[in-house]
Amino acid sequence: MRENERGSALILSLLIVLAISVIGASLTVLSLTETYGSMNYRLMSQARYGAESAVHQAANFLLYTYAAPGTAGDPLAAYNLGTAPVSSGGGPIILSGMTGVASNYPVPAVNTQFAAATTGTLPSGNATITFTAAARLMAMRNISVYGQVSPVVIQTWELTGRGTTTGARNAEVEVTATLERQLLPTFSFALFATNGGCGALKFGGGGLVDSYDSGNMTLINGSPVTQQWGGNVGANGNLNEGGSGTVIYGSMSTPMTGVGNCSNGGVNAWTINGGAQVTGGLINLSQTMTFPPPSPPSPMPPTTTLGINKNTTCAQTGVAGCTPGNPTGLVLPPGTYPNVNLTSQGVIHLTAGVYTLNSISLSGGSGIVIDSGPVVFNIAGAGVQYPVDLTGGTLTTLNIDPSTFQIQYSGSSGIKLNGGTASAGLVYAPNAPVSFSGGSDWYGGVVASTVDDQGGTHIHNDRRVGSSFFTAGNFMLSSFSWKKF
Numbered sequence: 001m002r003e004n005e006r007g008s009a010l011i012l013s014l015l016i017v018l019a020i021s022v023i024g025a026s027l028t029v030l031s032l033t034e035t036y037g038s039m040n041y042r043l044m045s046q047a048r049y050g051a052e053s054a055v056h057q058a059a060n061f062l063l064y065t066y067a068a069p070g071t072a073g074d075p076l077a078a079y080n081l082g083t084a085p086v087s088s089g090g091g092p093i094i095l096s097g098m099t100g101v102a103s104n105y106p107v108p109a110v111n112t113q114f115a116a117a118t119t120g121t122l123p124s125g126n127a128t129i130t131f132t133a134a135a136r137l138m139a140m141r142n143i144s145v146y147g148q149v150s151p152v153v154i155q156t157w158e159l160t161g162r163g164t165t166t167g168a169r170n171a172e173v174e175v176t177a178t179l180e181r182q183l184l185p186t187f188s189f190a191l192f193a194t195n196g197g198c199g200a201l202k203f204g205g206g207g208l209v210d211s212y213d214s215g216n217m218t219l220i221n222g223s224p225v226t227q228q229w230g231g232n233v234g235a236n237g238n239l240n241e242g243g244s245g246t247v248i249y250g251s252m253s254t255p256m257t258g259v260g261n262c263s264n265g266g267v268n269a270w271t272i273n274g275g276a277q278v279t280g281g282l283i284n285l286s287q288t289m290t291f292p293p294p295s296p297p298s299p300m301p302p303t304t305t306l307g308i309n310k311n312t313t314c315a316q317t318g319v320a321g322c323t324p325g326n327p328t329g330l331v332l333p334p335g336t337y338p339n340v341n342l343t344s345q346g347v348i349h350l351t352a353g354v355y356t357l358n359s360i361s362l363s364g365g366s367g368i369v370i371d372s373g374p375v376v377f378n379i380a381g382a383g384v385q386y387p388v389d390l391t392g393g394t395l396t397t398l399n400i401d402p403s404t405f406q407i408q409y410s411g412s413s414g415i416k417l418n419g420g421t422a423s424a425g426l427v428y429a430p431n432a433p434v435s436f437s438g439g440s441d442w443y444g445g446v447v448a449s450t451v452d453d454q455g456g457t458h459i460h461n462d463r464r465v466g467s468s469f470f471t472a473g474n475f476m477l478s479s480f481s482w483k484k485f
Helices: 008-064 108-118 463-467
Strands: 094-096 121-126 127-145 152-165 171-185 191-193 199-201 208-212 231-237 240-243 252-254 268-272 282-284 305-308 330-332 335-342 345-352 355-363 365-372 375-380 393-398 406-407 415-416 424-437 441-453 457-460 471-485
Touching: 008 121, 008 127, 008 152, 008 171, 008 355, 094 108, 094 415, 108 127, 121 171, 127 171, 152 463, 152 471, 171 240, 335 345, 335 365, 393 415, 415 441
Parallel strands: 191 231, 191 441, 199 240, 199 441, 208 457, 231 252, 240 268, 252 282, 305 335, 330 345, 335 355, 345 365, 355 375, 365 393, 375 406, 406 424, 415 424, 424 441, 441 457
Antiparallel strands: 094 127, 121 127, 127 152, 152 171, 171 471
């Protein structure tokens, strides 16, 4: 019997060796799989970083180097704006430095610049990542922006970046994003302060902000009935609000966060004391808001002085087209004026058109009456401390409609406003501090560097003008996606 078992140990040993070999081989394959998987992930990640770099390079070129169409060398007439994507010569508008993607931009030099700016390499350990990009023009509009003489071209681009790693194993990834610039309402807030510091907005003394609709309003004793909502305010910095009865019947929007004491080294959203309120709470903006300054007067007005009081005649002003007002004051036509100083109950009546002034000031119970609109003050402000100072008089606006009286100022000197029962206007001075006095009413909207209402003025946001005037917003990257090959 034992002779029949001779050699079985060898067979058993061989079977055990075979089993161990299979297990070892499986572990080796598993190890290689993990190694290749890790390597593939690393190579794919590196290629994706390269593709994202290409997208950012393309966005940087379009933001800071590229000039939008509208010049003699790149006329808008060369583009078909009625298609999506925008086309020229029958094909979509494409800027490209990417192999296999042909350029179709009407100005070859622009494509050459784009290709040079968006093609490059990145070192990553022992590997080198190459990247390149293409951009397709999806939409383009030529629009009028509030306060600007020349139209602004608004574009939407689809950006595609390609990243490639080469070596023992190649990897290729494409990343796609959308670069867009949208139109934003210029007066979407009752007040907006472009300053990013403490006290960009200051309220006190029982001041409030609410809203009304100048296109659909009810008058009681000649004043509009307002609503305790819609009085939204905003700033790139901090709101400082205090005093009993000081209320913002709306929200406060800012990129800042936090409530409490504000310091230059730690700007927060809201500093509050004394029972003041913001009924709509705080809204966090994803980024600071930019308002381009209005176009300054060209040519600049003179810096002499035109003084007008209740006894001044048209002949004394020397203004062509001046006529006596009915029943009082002078009717001044649109045109160019120096420093206009209204004193001693002097009154001027204004009609629709652009008034280019170096400055204007009211004192001694003087006044401005808007007979027809829109009346636009384009202020130069050369050599004066306050280019607009309405504190010593009154403003009477047609139908209490702020769109009929507009102040545009690109400089940084102060503007002083004074409210009244029929004082309505839009102030667009993104570089200038604006202050209110008089403790009365102001109907309309203000965009300024800072806004100070600590005298108890009641500011009434006209909800209608929020959809009437527009400015070009910031560029944004959106709609991000990616794929590998």
